[in-house]
Amino acid sequence: MFISPDLPHLGAAARPRWRAPQPLVEHPLGYVYRPLWHNRCWEVLSIFWGDRQTSKPHCHQISFNLTRVQSGRILERKYRTSGGQLIVASERVLTAGQWTWTLPFQVHELIGLGDRSHTLHFYFPGRKTTARHP
Numbered sequence: 509m510f511i512s513p514d515l516p517h518l519g520a521a522a523r524p525r526w527r528a529p530q531p532l533v534e535h536p537l538g539y540v541y542r543p544l545w546h547n548r549c550w551e552v553l554s555i556f557w558g559d560r561q562t563s564k565p566h567c568h569q570i571s572f573n574l575t576r577v578q579s580g581r582i583l584e585r586k587y588r589t590s591g592g593q594l595i596v597a598s599e600r601v602l603t604a605g606q607w608t609w610t611l612p613f614q615v616h617e618l619i620g621l622g623d624r625s626h627t628l629h630f631y632f633p634g635r636k637t638t639a640r641h642p
């Protein structure tokens with residue numbers, strides 16, 4: 509592999525932390541997830557949702573997020589704030605093959621519709637820890 513001397517050396521902290529397949533982790537909110545890949549630049553999570561399991565409204569701080577529905581159906585709500593209250597700004601049902609995105613500091617919520625929906629989540633940059641809910 510050729511590496512240009514003009515490119516900055518990323519160092520060990522920027523290298524992806526590839527691990528053997530991780531076990532599914534049960535989130536306190538009920539859904540289960542599996543960290544697939546992360547470094548300080550990006551992160552990938554796989555999430556399995558039961559019927560009506562929710563992420564609750566949250567934001568990813570500085571991370572831009574892309575989410576793809578792999579199977580099943582997901583209700584996505586995006587929120588805005590008004591007078592210190594969260595207000596639903598939009599709702600959308602996503603089906604297999606569809607993508608959505610979340611801007612940095614945007615508040616959104618995902619809810620499983622049906623017994624078993626599967627989503628893939630990409631974060632740029634990666635979040636500090638996968639222990640937080642996606």
Ligand SMILES: [Fe+2]
Binds near residue numbers: 568610
């Ligand atoms: Fe999210």
